[in-house]
Every structure is written in C-alpha cells, then in structure tokens.
Amino acid sequence: MIIFYYILSSFSIILYLYSFFPVNKNFAQKHELPSTLQDINFDLKEVYASNVDKIIVIVIDALRYDFITRDNTPNLLKLLETDGCLSLVKVESPTVTLPRIKALTTGSVPQFIDVVLNLLNTESATDSIIHQAVRYGKKIVFYGDDTWLKLYPNIFLRSEGTTSFYVYDYTEVDDNVTRNVWDELSRNDWDIMILHYLGLDHIGHITGPFSPLVKPKLQEMDEIVKKSTI
Ligand SMILES: *[C@@H]1O[C@H](CO)[C@@H](O)[C@H](O)[C@H]1NC(C)=O
Numbered sequence: 001m002i003i004f005y006y007i008l009s010s011f012s013i014i015l016y017l018y019s020f021f022p023v024n025k026n027f028a029q030k031h032e033l034p035s036t037l038q039d040i041n042f043d044l045k046e047v048y049a050s051n052v053d054k055i056i057v058i059v060i061d062a063l064r065y066d067f068i069t070r071d072n073t074p075n076l077l078k079l080l081e082t083d084g085c086l087s088l089v090k091v092e093s094p095t096v097t098l099p100r101i102k103a104l105t106t107g108s109v110p111q112f113i114d115v116v117l118n119l120l121n122t123e124s125a126t127d128s129i130i131h132q133a134v135r136y137g138k139k140i141v142f143y144g145d146d147t148w149l150k151l152y153p154n155i156f157l158r159s160e161g162t163t164s165f166y167v168y169d170y171t172e173v174d175d176n177v178t179r180n181v182w183d184e185l186s187r188n189d190w191d192i193m194i195l196h197y198l199g200l201d202h203i204g205h206i207t208g209p210f211s212p213l214v215k216p217k218l219q220e221m222d223e224i225v226k227k228s229t230i
Contacts, residue, residue: 144196
C-alpha cells in the first residue's frame with residue numbers, strides 16, 4: 001500500500017510542476033507571415049504594405065482606464081475622436097513588467113515562470129513583432145524601461161534604458177526618455193520608436209492612484225502624445 005502512495009504523490013508533484021511551469025511551446029523565431037487564410041490567397045506585399053512612414057508606440061505604465069479624462073489627457077481624447085480607439089483591457093496575473101512586455105510583443109499569455117525570469121536577464125526567443133519588424137528591414141529605436149533591452153538585446157538601432165529600481169523617482173526616469181524623443185523626432189533614419197514611461201507607475205506605488213501627483217504626470221504624458229503625432 002505504501003508504495004502506491006509513493007507513486008501517487010510523485011505523480012501529483014510532477015503534474016503540479018508541469019502545470020505551474022509548462023513547457024514553452026514557443027513559435028520559432030523565424031515564423032513566416034501567412035500568405036493564405038483558409039482558401040483565400042493574398043498578395044503579401046499588398047497586405048503588409050505600410051500606410052504610414054513612422055510608428056511611435058508609447059507605453060505608459062500603470063495607466064488606468066479612468067485616468068483618461070478631458071482634464072488629464074485632452075490631447076489624447078482629441079486624437080481618439082478622429083483616429084483612435086480606447087479599449088478596456090482585463091489583465092491576467094502575473095502583472096510584473098517582463099511578462100507583460102512579452103505579452104504585448106509576442107501576443108502570448110505570460111506564464112508563472114516569467115515572474116522568475118523577470119528577476120534574471122533573459123532574452124526572448126519567442127517570435128515577436130520586434131523580431132518580425134527587424135526581419136523586414138525596419139529600424140527600431142527604444143527609450144524607457146530597460147527590461148525591453150534585456151528581452152531584446154542588440155536589436156535596436158539606438159536605445160537608452162531607464163531603471164525601475166528607484167521607485168521614489170518619478171521625474172528623472174521619464175525625463176531620460178523624453179529628452180531622447182525630441183532628438184529622434186528630428187532624425188529620419190528610424191521606422192518605429194518605442195517608449196516605455198515608468199513615472200506614473202512609480203507615483204502609484206508611492207502614493208496610490210488618487211494622489212495629487214497623478215494629474216500633472218498625466219498632463220506631461222498627454223503633451224508627449226501631442227508632440228509625437230505630427
Ligand atoms: C538618467 O540619465 C542619467 C544620465 O545618463 C543617468 O545617470 C541616470 O541614472 C538615469 N536615470 C534613470 C532613472 O535611469
């Protein structure tokens with residue numbers, strides 16, 4: 001009988017580990033873009049042809065849905081009126097930086113193992129919009145949370161990481177991003193600019209979402225949105 005319990009307990013431990021740290025069924029990094037969907041063939045060049053010259057992706061960490069108001073973010077709302085969409089996203093745990101960036105760039109659901117990897121320097125081997133863009137000759141510049149540089153090392157044309165280590169700093173961490181934005185807007189050698197602002201998240205951590213510090217920070221972010229949409 002005792003041997004039966006041994007087998008049963010080993011089995012349940014293995015089952016637990018397998019579910020908690022699932023084997024990563026990643027896409028290969030050089031995944032081809034599909035040229036057919038069910039029976040329909042389409043011309044890749046036409047479908048994936050770019051409608052714009054430049055793309056700017058701005059990640060504002062900890063931006064709550066209810067922070068988007070006429071008072072806080074007038075320019076963003078104005079932009080939404082003409083060519084935008086505001087959508088509420090339900091975020092699955094774990095909500096630490098690395099798994100979330102992975103989710104944004106790879107479209108995959110983050111796993112608990114990513115929380116462990118969040119603390120280590122790990123390069124993402126999963127296929128992602130970053131890899132695909134570079135593969136198709138797009139030049140990317142990056143400024144903001146240095147987790148991106150750990151996930152995607154040696155992939156950006158230019159970059160500067162900011163550290164989220166000093167949670168009490170919500171000014172310099174964003175100023176270090178913004179000063180690069182002004183430089184980049186006058187340059188013409190890049191196609192995609194990614195920015196990841198941490199200041200709002202840091203304010204949330206120190207003083208909570210109803211702090212008087214939130215509004216000026218949102219207005220600062222809103223000004224950047226305005227200047228980036230030329
Ligand atoms: C901002 O940039 C300065 C100068 O490069 C650097 O010394 C500082 O550590 C940076 N701050 C953060 C929070 O990344």
